[in-house]
Amino acid sequence: MNTVKFKQNVKFFTLLLSLCLLLSGCRNNLVPFTKGQSVDQYVDSLSFSGAVLIVDQGEIVLSKGVGLVDRKGTETINADTVFRLGSVSKQFTATAILLLQQKGLLNIDEPVATYLPDFPHGDIISIKNLLQHTSGIPNYTEFKNFGVIATQYHSPAQLVAMFKDLPLEFTPGTRFNYSNSGYVLLGYLIEVVSGISYEEFITTEIFSPLLMTRSGYGENTFGNDNIAHGYTSFGAPASSIDMSVPYAAGALSSTLNDLFRWDHSFYENALLTKASKAxxxxxxxxNYAMGWAVSTGDNGRVYHHGGxxxxxxxxxxRYPEEQRLIVVLxxxxxxxxxxxxxxLNKLINSN
Incomplete structure (x- = not known):
């Protein structure tokens, strides 16, 4: 496998394709694995709190929780523990857009102005530009006052208003520049075209059909039932964020079990047609597609994203040629x- 290229890509997308303001620090306690070591043993050897899912040839190899849901309590993390996904949410937003296209309600090659006639520059920005981060719209999560913005409720229209009148950073389609603003605009577009909220569309058109019963918008849907508490890299409780702010760019939550159902749906054409998946x-x-980054190595094509x-x-x-899936939350x-x-992928290959 071209591990250098792949590792560079996955690190790039973990660090840059995100909703966080700034990293307070990135902790890397990974240790080399030993040949013949099981994936279970390797995960246990790490200083890690979270959940890991490995599927190979369509079969679950490992589904494991490590650590506590709340470090002040005793409940342990498991495959049904709910985690915030951050920018992994974008693949669901992109799928929602393609579902609307399948229904004949929009065309991703058409300009945004076709559906949002009052959006500035909407006549030269296509929906595809938004999906592939080539719109030129400034990234609102990089605004200097985002720390304040993040703590307050904002409607989708209020989020769009933050960046809609700003000048574009480049001519749409000529450059790649990761922009959470583009996915916020996609969420708003979903609401306008479908006539229902982003949350309702994602739930009724994706989560419910796939029986992803512990996936949702934010965590409010689940009460206090097995919801992971978030922490900084120094072990302190994480600062709060109003989940209306990440919106369609990163406000979804899910579990290992539900993400297994999500992955499985792509092999069954449960939601998207073959043409839409292409x-x-x-x-x-x-090498950014629509809500997914793309790499190639010894395992064939890899679709991946960080949050x-x-x-x-x-x-x-996702490694579709081997029906392999690796999820780390x-x-x-x-x-x-x-x-x-x-x-983990290298360890599977070595064994």
Whole structure:
């Protein structure tokens, strides 16, 4: 496998494709694995709090929780513990857009202005530009006052208003620049076109059909039932964030069991047609497709994405040619989840 290229890519997307303000520190306590060591033994050897799922040839190899849901309590993490996904949410937003296209309600090649006529520059920005981070719209999570913004409720329209009148950073389609703003605009577009909220659309069109019963918008859906508490890399409780702010760019939560159902749906064409899946995974600039980054190595093509949000780090990698899936969810901000996923993949290959 071209491990250098893959590792560079997964680290890039873990660190940059995120919603966090700034990392207070990134902790890497990964140790080399020993040949012949099981993935279970390797995970146990790490200083890690979270959950790991490994699927190979369509079968679950490891589904394991490590550590406590709340470090002040005694409840242990398991495959049904709910974690914030951060930017891993983007693949669900992208899928929602393609579902709307399948219904004939939009066309990703059309300009945003077709559906949002009052959006500035909407005549030169396509929906595909938003999906592939080539719109040129400034990233609102990099605004200097985002620390204040993050603690307050904002409606989708209020979020869009933060960046809609700003000048574009480049001509749409000419460059790649990761922008959470683009995915916020996609969420708003979903609401306008479908006539229901983003949360309701994702729930009724994706989570419910796939029986992803412990996935949702934020964590409010689940009360206090097995919800992971987030921590900084120094072990302190993470700062709060109003989940209306990450919105369609990163406000979803899920579990290992539900993400297994999500992965399985792509092999069954449960939601998207083959044509839509081809669009979803077709790489654009910087090898970024639609809510997924794309790499190639000894295991064939890899679709992956990282997420980072207050108190949580996440990473998901799909190896469709081997029906392999690796998911790492940590209730610690800045944990090297991409590096851990890469090590686990190497360990499987070595055995």
């Amino acid at each position: 669009l979803l995974y077709r790489p654009g600039l910087n 980072l949000i207050h108190g949580f780090s996440s990473f998901i990698a 940590a209730n610690e901000e800045g944990y090297d989840v991409a590096g851990l996923a890469d090590q």
